[in-house]
Amino acid sequence: MIAGLKHKVAAALACMTAAGFAVADADLDRAMKNPGNWASQAGDEYNQRYSSLDQINAGNVGNLQVAWTFSTGVLRGHEGSPLVIGDMMYIHSPFPNNVYAVDLNTQQIVWKHTPKQDSAVIAQMCCDTVNRGLAYGDGKVFLQRADSVLEALDAKTGKVVWQATNGDPKLGAVNTNAPHIFGDKVITGISGGEWGVRGYISAYNIKDGKMAWRGYSVGPDAEMLMDPAKSMTWADGKMQPVGKDSSLKTWKGDQWKIGGGTTWGWYSYDRAENLLYYGTGNPSTWNPTQRPGDNKWSMSIWARDLDTGMVKWVYQMTPHDEWDFDGINEMILADIDVKGKKRKALVHFDRNGFGYTLDRISGELLVAEKYDPVVNWATHVDMKTGRPQVVAQYSTEHNGEDVNSKGICPAALGTKDQQPAAFHPKTGLFYVPTNHVCMDYEPFEVEYTAGQPYVGATLAMYPAPNSHGGMGNFIAWDAGAGKIVWSKPEQFSVWSGALTTAGDVIFYGTLEGYLKAVNLKDGKELWKFKTPSGIIGNVFTYLHKGKQYVGVYSGIGGWAGIGMAAGLENDSDGLGAVGGYRDLQKYTNLGGSLTVFALP
Amino acid sequence: MKRALILSLSTFVAGVALPTAAVSGDDKPLYTVQDGVNVDENTYNGFKTWRAAACDRCHGPNQEGMVGPSLIESLKVLTREEFDKVLTDGRMAKGMPAWNTNQKVMDNLDDLYAYLKGRSDGAITKAKVRKIK
Numbered sequence: 225m226i227a228g229l230k231h232k233v234a235a236a237l238a239c240m241t242a243a244g245f246a247v248a249d250a251d252l253d254r255a256m257k258n259p260g261n262w263a264s265q266a267g268d269e270y271n272q273r274y275s276s277l278d279q280i281n282a283g284n285v286g287n288l289q290v291a292w293t294f295s296t297g298v299l300r301g302h303e304g305s306p307l308v309i310g311d312m313m314y315i316h317s318p319f320p321n322n323v324y325a326v327d328l329n330t331q332q333i334v335w336k337h338t339p340k341q342d343s344a345v346i347a348q349m350c351c352d353t354v355n356r357g358l359a360y361g362d363g364k365v366f367l368q369r370a371d372s373v374l375e376a377l378d379a380k381t382g383k384v385v386w387q388a389t390n391g392d393p394k395l396g397a398v399n400t401n402a403p404h405i406f407g408d409k410v411i412t413g414i415s416g417g418e419w420g421v422r423g424y425i426s427a428y429n430i431k432d433g434k435m436a437w438r439g440y441s442v443g444p445d446a447e448m449l450m451d452p453a454k455s456m457t458w459a460d461g462k463m464q465p466v467g468k469d470s471s472l473k474t475w476k477g478d479q480w481k482i483g484g485g486t487t488w489g490w491y492s493y494d495r496a497e498n499l500l501y502y503g504t505g506n507p508s509t510w511n512p513t514q515r516p517g518d519n520k521w522s523m524s525i526w527a528r529d530l531d532t533g534m535v536k537w538v539y540q541m542t543p544h545d546e547w548d549f550d551g552i553n554e555m556i557l558a559d560i561d562v563k564g565k566k567r568k569a570l571v572h573f574d575r576n577g578f579g580y581t582l583d584r585i586s587g588e589l590l591v592a593e594k595y596d597p598v599v600n601w602a603t604h605v606d607m608k609t610g611r612p613q614v615v616a617q618y619s620t621e622h623n624g625e626d627v628n629s630k631g632i633c634p635a636a637l638g639t640k641d642q643q644p645a646a647f648h649p650k651t652g653l654f655y656v657p658t659n660h661v662c663m664d665y666e667p668f669e670v671e672y673t674a675g676q677p678y679v680g681a682t683l684a685m686y687p688a689p690n691s692h693g694g695m696g697n698f699i700a701w702d703a704g705a706g707k708i709v710w711s712k713p714e715q716f717s718v719w720s721g722a723l724t725t726a727g728d729v730i731f732y733g734t735l736e737g738y739l740k741a742v743n744l745k746d747g748k749e750l751w752k753f754k755t756p757s758g759i760i761g762n763v764f765t766y767l768h769k770g771k772q773y774v775g776v777y778s779g780i781g782g783w784a785g786i787g788m789a790a791g792l793e794n795d796s797d798g799l800g801a802v803g804g805y806r807d808l809q810k811y812t813n814l815g816g817s818l819t820v821f822a823l824p
Numbered sequence: 825m826k827r828a829l830i831l832s833l834s835t836f837v838a839g840v841a842l843p844t845a846a847v848s849g850d851d852k853p854l855y856t857v858q859d860g861v862n863v864d865e866n867t868y869n870g871f872k873t874w875r876a877a878a879c880d881r882c883h884g885p886n887q888e889g890m891v892g893p894s895l896i897e898s899l900k901v902l903t904r905e906e907f908d909k910v911l912t913d914g915r916m917a918k919g920m921p922a923w924n925t926n927q928k929v930m931d932n933l934d935d936l937y938a939y940l941k942g943r944s945d946g947a948i949t950k951a952k953v954r955k956i957k
Binding site for chain 2: 342343344346347348349352353418666668670671673675676677679682683684781
């Protein structure tokens with residue numbers, strides 16, 4: 225009944241505000257204002273992953289117990305989290321991307337949606353058949369299927385309201401990202417950097433699924449929605465127009481057509497500025513010798529106008545990638561002190577091992593520092609040019625094709641991959657799940673064939689040498705100063721999205737399958753529970769009948785899970801550390817379930 | 825015919841000194857290996873095919889298996905005919921692509937088989953091989 229009323233109100237509001245201008249979706253807005261809901265993947269538009277709920281706090285979290293569990297019926301990697309709006313929870317699964325609406329009062333499945341997708345898609349997905357979750361708005365639940373079809377489902381019935389085809393899976397253009405609802409748009413990206421897909425971000429109208437705009441990551445200015453005179457970038461210590469053909473002139477010939485720069489991360493939105501933020505991935509191929517130039521605008525942070533898609537500013541973190549350091553990780557918006565000055569900041573923890581702080585309005589580069597001390601491929605980022613200063617020994621281009629460049633930190637999966645960090649407004653700090661992994665990287669020549677893998681490098685990955693022996697850390701980061709505040713070692717990569725709460729507790733999951741609660745102040749472990757499988761999902765919280773719950777998917781997989789045992793020929797290679805990854809098999813197994821906790 | 829010869833291979837390989845040669849159906853060695861890592865031209869070409877098709881992304885850099893099965897184990901079980909069929913038609917539901925649209929893989933099935941069989945037999949001791957000079 226309440227849902228029905230919500231629908232009517234939402235429809236009425238939509239009619240009133242159906243101008244071409246980005247207006248907030250009233251339904252989602254209302255849902256997000258209620259802290260008892262978990263209405264979007266990050267809980268808000270800023271990607272902060274912070275909840276103001278405080279019933280579960282540092283004093284009582286030790287008493288947390290399992291309240292209920294749910295099997296998704298699917299194996300393989302479970303990323304993202306469910307959504308909660310009112311009495312309904314929306315649960316998703318990896319391929320075939322089933323969706324369940326569960327009534328929290330009865331824990332009954334109200335409806336389920338089981339898309340029929342061609343299983344050929346499975347082989348086109350580079351790093352497991354993950355899906356990072358659903359979006360909600362306008363009385364609909366949005367699913368970005370693996371085969372690139374974007375679906376709007378009626379939140380009450382699960383019936384398909386509209387569908388949009390976002391890419392051609394036969395060419396490797398598939399999807400793993402969650403769709404995001406900002407204003408009256410559904411924003412979605414594309415995967416397939418390892419298939420030579422030319423990346424883009426797309427905005428669809430929430431009402432009917434018509435494409436509003438699409439901006440490519442590489443190529444001609446018009447197709448990137450780049451204004452040579454007005455789109456800005458950081459150069460020579462200040463913001464300057466990108467100029468004509470800013471992408472084309474950084475590629476050899478027409479290589480940009482298969483140039484990568486895919487967009488499968490977590491996006492954010494500044495309502496006051498009407499700006500959408502996201503990152504682009506690696507240039508294709510992984511063999512840098514084959515694609516001379518800076519390969520703009522792969523590996524970049526972008527700010528686009530939500531209504532038109534026009535680029536306000538763009539900043540390339542890793543020009544001419546030689547390590548597969550995709551720039552797609554989440555963009556977190558927060559108003560923080562940066563070097564003594566209050567800033568509307570964008571904070572980003574890149575795969576390349578640098579934590580970036582930018583002015584999110586102007587695009588100015590403010591801070592770029594290593595958030596893991598073992599990062600060695602670059603000495604530092606030159607703050608005037610914004611360019612990393614690459615160390616020749618770790619340059620896979622300098623060392624050349626068919627040469628194994630050894631001891632590069634971080635590994636290709638980055639000091640952090642997509643697993644999103646969280647922000648806490650009380651401390652002004654960021655809480656970051658990280659990898660502590662290094663690699664050997666040997667590029668080789670490859671030919672492009674449409675719809676076939678286009679990789680061109682062989683990798684071996686292992687725990688960071690001469691460190692604590694583990695493959696992860698959970699850290700607190702001061703983005704204003706560019707410093708680690710505390711760091712908690714973990715045996716395996718922390719591949720789970722963190723959650724901060726007003727109860728001064730931080731939650732995150734581990735690959736062994738533990739959900740952990742740690743103290744906001746010092747990272748001290750307060751509680752842990754072993755879930756059925758390894759955790760690569762994101763922790764979320766909600767209120768039901770006045771009681772706070774915390775939940776997380778477990779289901780090992782993703783690049784972390786499938787790559788665990790990979791890399792070295794035997795345990796004595798590579799400083800004897802590869803055994804660490806193999807150890808994961810002692811702790812966990814495939815599975816797909818949701819575990820929800822509450823205080824007794 | 826081919827199958828019978830290959831099945832008898834392991835005993836054969838175990839008994840000979842380096843270089844190791846394994847015999848295929850037409851009396852030509854399936855692969856020749858020196859010092860575990862130096863291989864004949866065809867087998868080297870099989871390695872290059874393995875690498876170009878990025879098989880390691882699922883089967884692991886050393887064929888040990890990741891999200892896809894260990895080929896060290898699979899090649900002990902699969903017949904040559906089955907190998908060709910899996911490569912050509914795929915195992916879609918399990919994520920194995922049909923490689924029939926990839927000319928490079930289709931043209932080099934014999935070499936790919938030789939390389940992977942050599943790895944499975946233990947005759948080729950490292951995933952990365954070189955051409956015999």
